[in-house]
Amino acid sequence: MTAEPRTDALHALQPDGSAWPMPPQDGYTTDDFFTLDLPPHTELIDGSLVFVSPQRKFHTLAIDLLVNGVRAALPEHLRVRREMAVVLGHKQAPEPDLVVVTAEADADDCQTRYQAEDVLLAVEVVSPDSEDRDQDTKPRKYAAAGIRHYWLVRMDENKRPAVHTYELDPHTGAYAPTGIHHDRLKLAVPFTIDIDLTEYHRL
Incomplete structure:
Protein backbone atom coordinates (compact mmCIF):
# COMPACT_ATOMS: atom_id res chain seq x y z
CA MET A 1 0.00 0.00 0.00
CA THR A 2 1.27 3.47 -0.73
CA ALA A 3 1.62 5.97 2.08
CA GLU A 4 4.04 8.51 3.45
CA PRO A 5 6.31 6.68 5.93
CA ARG A 6 6.25 7.70 9.56
CA THR A 7 9.48 7.68 11.56
CA ASP A 8 8.20 9.20 14.81
CA ALA A 9 7.19 7.44 18.03
CA LEU A 10 5.49 4.64 16.11
CA HIS A 11 8.94 3.26 15.27
CA ALA A 12 11.70 2.07 17.58
CA LEU A 13 15.35 1.78 16.59
CA GLN A 14 16.55 -1.81 16.93
CA PRO A 15 20.13 -2.95 17.73
CA ASP A 16 20.81 -3.68 14.06
CA GLY A 17 19.84 -0.13 13.13
CA SER A 18 16.49 -1.06 11.58
CA ALA A 19 13.29 0.70 12.59
CA TRP A 20 10.59 -1.75 13.61
CA PRO A 21 7.08 -0.46 14.26
CA MET A 22 6.52 0.30 17.94
CA PRO A 23 2.87 -0.43 18.80
CA PRO A 24 0.95 2.29 20.63
CA GLN A 25 -0.22 1.31 24.11
CA ASP A 26 -3.78 0.61 22.92
CA GLY A 27 -2.78 -0.87 19.57
CA TYR A 28 -2.77 0.61 16.10
CA THR A 29 -5.80 2.25 14.56
CA THR A 30 -6.57 2.25 10.87
CA ASP A 31 -5.47 5.90 10.77
CA ASP A 32 -2.05 4.81 12.08
CA PHE A 33 -1.93 1.79 9.79
CA PHE A 34 -2.28 3.66 6.52
CA THR A 35 0.53 6.06 7.40
CA LEU A 36 3.13 3.43 8.35
CA ASP A 37 5.86 2.29 5.98
CA LEU A 38 5.24 -1.46 6.08
CA PRO A 39 6.14 -4.56 4.05
CA PRO A 40 3.64 -5.43 1.29
CA HIS A 41 0.47 -7.24 2.38
CA THR A 42 0.79 -6.39 6.08
CA GLU A 43 -2.63 -6.54 7.77
CA LEU A 44 -4.16 -4.85 10.80
CA ILE A 45 -6.14 -7.24 12.99
CA ASP A 46 -7.35 -6.25 16.45
CA GLY A 47 -4.95 -3.32 16.48
CA SER A 48 -1.91 -5.53 15.81
CA LEU A 49 0.20 -5.79 12.69
CA VAL A 50 0.20 -9.17 10.95
CA PHE A 51 3.11 -9.76 8.59
CA VAL A 52 2.77 -12.16 5.67
CA SER A 53 5.26 -14.93 4.97
CA PRO A 54 6.50 -15.52 1.40
CA GLN A 55 3.65 -17.16 -0.49
CA ARG A 56 3.76 -20.53 -2.25
Whole structure:
Protein backbone atom coordinates (compact mmCIF):
# COMPACT_ATOMS: atom_id res chain seq x y z
CA MET A 1 0.00 0.00 0.00
CA THR A 2 1.27 3.47 -0.73
CA ALA A 3 1.62 5.97 2.08
CA GLU A 4 4.04 8.51 3.45
CA PRO A 5 6.31 6.68 5.93
CA ARG A 6 6.25 7.70 9.56
CA THR A 7 9.48 7.68 11.56
CA ASP A 8 8.20 9.20 14.81
CA ALA A 9 7.19 7.44 18.03
CA LEU A 10 5.49 4.64 16.11
CA HIS A 11 8.94 3.26 15.27
CA ALA A 12 11.70 2.07 17.58
CA LEU A 13 15.35 1.78 16.59
CA GLN A 14 16.55 -1.81 16.93
CA PRO A 15 20.13 -2.95 17.73
CA ASP A 16 20.81 -3.68 14.06
CA GLY A 17 19.84 -0.13 13.13
CA SER A 18 16.49 -1.06 11.58
CA ALA A 19 13.29 0.70 12.59
CA TRP A 20 10.59 -1.75 13.61
CA PRO A 21 7.08 -0.46 14.26
CA MET A 22 6.52 0.30 17.94
CA PRO A 23 2.87 -0.43 18.80
CA PRO A 24 0.95 2.29 20.63
CA GLN A 25 -0.22 1.31 24.11
CA ASP A 26 -3.78 0.61 22.92
CA GLY A 27 -2.78 -0.87 19.57
CA TYR A 28 -2.77 0.61 16.10
CA THR A 29 -5.80 2.25 14.56
CA THR A 30 -6.57 2.25 10.87
CA ASP A 31 -5.47 5.90 10.77
CA ASP A 32 -2.05 4.81 12.08
CA PHE A 33 -1.93 1.79 9.79
CA PHE A 34 -2.28 3.66 6.52
CA THR A 35 0.53 6.06 7.40
CA LEU A 36 3.13 3.43 8.35
CA ASP A 37 5.86 2.29 5.98
CA LEU A 38 5.24 -1.46 6.08
CA PRO A 39 6.14 -4.56 4.05
CA PRO A 40 3.64 -5.43 1.29
CA HIS A 41 0.47 -7.24 2.38
CA THR A 42 0.79 -6.39 6.08
CA GLU A 43 -2.63 -6.54 7.77
CA LEU A 44 -4.16 -4.85 10.80
CA ILE A 45 -6.14 -7.24 12.99
CA ASP A 46 -7.35 -6.25 16.45
CA GLY A 47 -4.95 -3.32 16.48
CA SER A 48 -1.91 -5.53 15.81
CA LEU A 49 0.20 -5.79 12.69
CA VAL A 50 0.20 -9.17 10.95
CA PHE A 51 3.11 -9.76 8.59
CA VAL A 52 2.77 -12.16 5.67
CA SER A 53 5.26 -14.93 4.97
CA PRO A 54 6.50 -15.52 1.40
CA GLN A 55 3.65 -17.16 -0.49
CA ARG A 56 3.76 -20.53 -2.25
CA LYS A 57 3.02 -21.01 -5.95
CA PHE A 58 -0.37 -22.53 -5.12
CA HIS A 59 -1.44 -19.30 -3.46
CA THR A 60 -0.59 -17.15 -6.49
CA LEU A 61 -2.05 -19.52 -9.08
CA ALA A 62 -5.28 -20.05 -7.13
CA ILE A 63 -5.79 -16.29 -6.95
CA ASP A 64 -5.04 -15.97 -10.69
CA LEU A 65 -7.58 -18.68 -11.54
CA LEU A 66 -10.33 -17.10 -9.44
CA VAL A 67 -9.66 -13.51 -10.51
CA ASN A 68 -9.82 -14.50 -14.18
CA GLY A 69 -12.97 -16.57 -13.71
CA VAL A 70 -14.77 -14.03 -11.54
CA ARG A 71 -13.88 -11.13 -13.82
CA ALA A 72 -15.36 -12.96 -16.81
CA ALA A 73 -18.65 -13.45 -14.95
CA LEU A 74 -19.11 -10.10 -13.20
CA PRO A 75 -22.12 -7.88 -13.85
CA GLU A 76 -21.28 -4.36 -15.00
CA HIS A 77 -21.84 -2.79 -11.58
CA LEU A 78 -19.18 -4.93 -9.85
CA ARG A 79 -15.37 -5.16 -9.93
CA VAL A 80 -12.90 -7.81 -8.74
CA ARG A 81 -9.60 -6.82 -7.13
CA ARG A 82 -6.77 -8.81 -5.56
CA GLU A 83 -4.89 -8.13 -2.34
CA MET A 84 -6.44 -4.81 -1.32
CA ALA A 85 -7.06 -3.77 2.29
CA VAL A 86 -10.64 -3.64 3.58
CA VAL A 87 -11.46 -1.39 6.53
CA LEU A 88 -13.77 -3.31 8.88
CA GLY A 89 -13.52 -1.04 11.90
CA HIS A 90 -11.36 1.27 14.00
CA LYS A 91 -8.61 -1.36 14.47
CA GLN A 92 -9.34 -3.79 11.63
CA ALA A 93 -7.90 -3.67 8.11
CA PRO A 94 -7.27 -7.18 6.79
CA GLU A 95 -6.26 -7.78 3.19
CA PRO A 96 -8.34 -10.50 1.51
CA ASP A 97 -6.70 -12.31 -1.37
CA LEU A 98 -9.62 -11.29 -3.57
CA VAL A 99 -12.60 -8.99 -3.17
CA VAL A 100 -15.61 -8.15 -5.26
CA VAL A 101 -16.65 -4.53 -4.75
CA THR A 102 -19.10 -2.11 -6.28
CA ALA A 103 -17.90 -0.18 -9.32
CA GLU A 104 -18.80 3.04 -7.54
CA ALA A 105 -16.35 2.21 -4.72
CA ASP A 106 -13.61 1.44 -7.23
CA ALA A 107 -13.55 4.76 -9.07
CA ASP A 108 -10.29 6.17 -7.66
CA ASP A 109 -7.12 4.77 -9.25
CA CYS A 110 -5.05 6.01 -6.29
CA GLN A 111 -7.04 4.34 -3.53
CA THR A 112 -5.37 1.88 -1.17
CA ARG A 113 -8.41 0.39 0.59
CA TYR A 114 -12.12 -0.36 0.45
CA GLN A 115 -14.80 0.02 3.10
CA ALA A 116 -16.62 -3.09 4.30
CA GLU A 117 -19.99 -1.82 3.08
CA ASP A 118 -18.64 -1.73 -0.49
CA VAL A 119 -17.56 -5.40 -0.45
CA LEU A 120 -19.91 -8.12 -1.68
CA LEU A 121 -17.44 -11.03 -1.52
CA ALA A 122 -14.16 -11.67 0.31
CA VAL A 123 -11.93 -14.61 -0.61
CA GLU A 124 -8.99 -16.09 1.29
CA VAL A 125 -6.57 -18.68 -0.09
CA VAL A 126 -5.17 -20.70 2.80
CA SER A 127 -1.42 -20.69 3.39
CA PRO A 128 0.34 -22.67 6.13
CA ASP A 129 0.89 -19.51 8.20
CA SER A 130 -2.64 -18.15 7.72
CA GLU A 131 -4.85 -21.20 8.28
CA ASP A 132 -6.28 -20.16 11.66
CA ARG A 133 -6.87 -16.57 10.53
CA ASP A 134 -8.48 -17.61 7.25
CA GLN A 135 -10.88 -20.16 8.70
CA ASP A 136 -11.68 -18.47 12.01
CA THR A 137 -10.52 -14.91 12.74
CA LYS A 138 -11.10 -13.28 9.38
CA PRO A 139 -14.48 -14.81 8.50
CA ARG A 140 -15.85 -13.83 11.92
CA LYS A 141 -14.74 -10.25 11.32
CA TYR A 142 -16.00 -10.18 7.72
CA ALA A 143 -19.38 -11.47 8.91
CA ALA A 144 -19.56 -8.95 11.76
CA ALA A 145 -18.86 -6.18 9.22
CA GLY A 146 -21.76 -7.36 7.04
CA ILE A 147 -19.85 -8.78 4.06
CA ARG A 148 -22.45 -11.12 2.57
CA HIS A 149 -20.28 -13.77 0.93
CA TYR A 150 -17.03 -15.50 1.87
CA TRP A 151 -14.97 -18.12 0.05
CA LEU A 152 -12.18 -20.15 1.63
CA VAL A 153 -9.81 -21.83 -0.83
CA ARG A 154 -7.71 -24.86 0.09
CA MET A 155 -5.46 -27.23 -1.81
CA ASP A 156 -7.32 -30.54 -2.24
CA GLU A 157 -5.94 -34.06 -2.58
CA ASN A 158 -5.41 -33.49 -6.33
CA LYS A 159 -3.25 -30.45 -5.54
CA ARG A 160 -5.72 -27.98 -7.00
CA PRO A 161 -8.09 -25.44 -5.44
CA ALA A 162 -11.16 -26.57 -3.52
CA VAL A 163 -13.49 -23.64 -2.86
CA HIS A 164 -15.60 -23.63 0.31
CA THR A 165 -18.43 -21.11 -0.09
CA TYR A 166 -20.34 -19.31 2.68
CA GLU A 167 -23.22 -16.87 2.87
CA LEU A 168 -24.07 -14.51 5.73
CA ASP A 169 -27.09 -15.64 7.74
CA PRO A 170 -28.93 -12.43 8.72
CA HIS A 171 -30.52 -14.13 11.74
CA THR A 172 -27.29 -15.35 13.35
CA GLY A 173 -24.87 -12.77 11.94
CA ALA A 174 -22.50 -15.64 11.05
CA TYR A 175 -21.57 -17.38 7.82
CA ALA A 176 -23.46 -20.52 6.84
CA PRO A 177 -21.72 -23.01 4.52
CA THR A 178 -23.31 -23.33 1.08
CA GLY A 179 -21.00 -25.83 -0.61
CA ILE A 180 -17.57 -27.30 -1.28
CA HIS A 181 -16.47 -27.14 -4.92
CA HIS A 182 -13.66 -29.31 -6.30
CA ASP A 183 -13.74 -29.67 -10.10
CA ARG A 184 -16.11 -26.82 -10.90
CA LEU A 185 -17.24 -23.68 -9.09
CA LYS A 186 -20.78 -23.14 -10.36
CA LEU A 187 -22.97 -20.67 -8.45
CA ALA A 188 -26.02 -18.48 -8.87
CA VAL A 189 -25.10 -16.13 -6.00
CA PRO A 190 -23.65 -13.61 -5.41
CA PHE A 191 -23.77 -13.66 -9.24
CA THR A 192 -23.88 -16.34 -11.90
CA ILE A 193 -20.46 -17.92 -12.20
CA ASP A 194 -18.94 -21.10 -13.65
CA ILE A 195 -15.20 -21.71 -13.20
CA ASP A 196 -13.42 -24.90 -14.24
CA LEU A 197 -11.11 -25.46 -11.25
CA THR A 198 -9.19 -28.17 -13.14
CA GLU A 199 -7.74 -25.36 -15.25
CA TYR A 200 -5.44 -24.66 -12.30
CA HIS A 201 -2.84 -27.10 -13.65
CA ARG A 202 -2.80 -25.31 -17.01
CA LEU A 203 -1.85 -21.91 -15.59
